[in-house]
Amino acid sequence: MSEDTEVTVTISQSRLDEVGIATENAVLLHYVDGAWKQLDTDATPTNGDVRLTATSSGLSPFAVAESSTTDEDDDDSSGGGGGGG
Structure with missing residues (x-):
């Protein structure tokens, strides 16, 4: 059983x-x-x-993407974004 972990990533506004x-x-x-799972994320300029900043159940790969929260779009893998850094 693993504990949830708070993850913080900083990205430039220009990116x-x-x-x-x-x-x-x-x-x-x-x-x-x-599969990519969208996390409940707090974005602070x-x-x-x-x-x-988000809470995650583990520390496997992360990516920054655009929220895909619409009534018709339940697929968390759409949203693009890019990992790496």
Whole structure:
């Protein structure tokens, strides 16, 4: 049994602007069991960057993406984004 962990990622506002993601729509995705799961993410602008904070059940790969929360779109894997860094 694992405990939840708070994960914080900082990305530059200019990078979000480049890929067309508004700060309020930026989320963290967590790769679990062969699929990307969108995490409930708090996005906080700080000095030209955006700090993304979420709670995760593990520390496997993460990615920054655009929120895919619409009534018709339940597929958490859409949203693009890019890991790496």
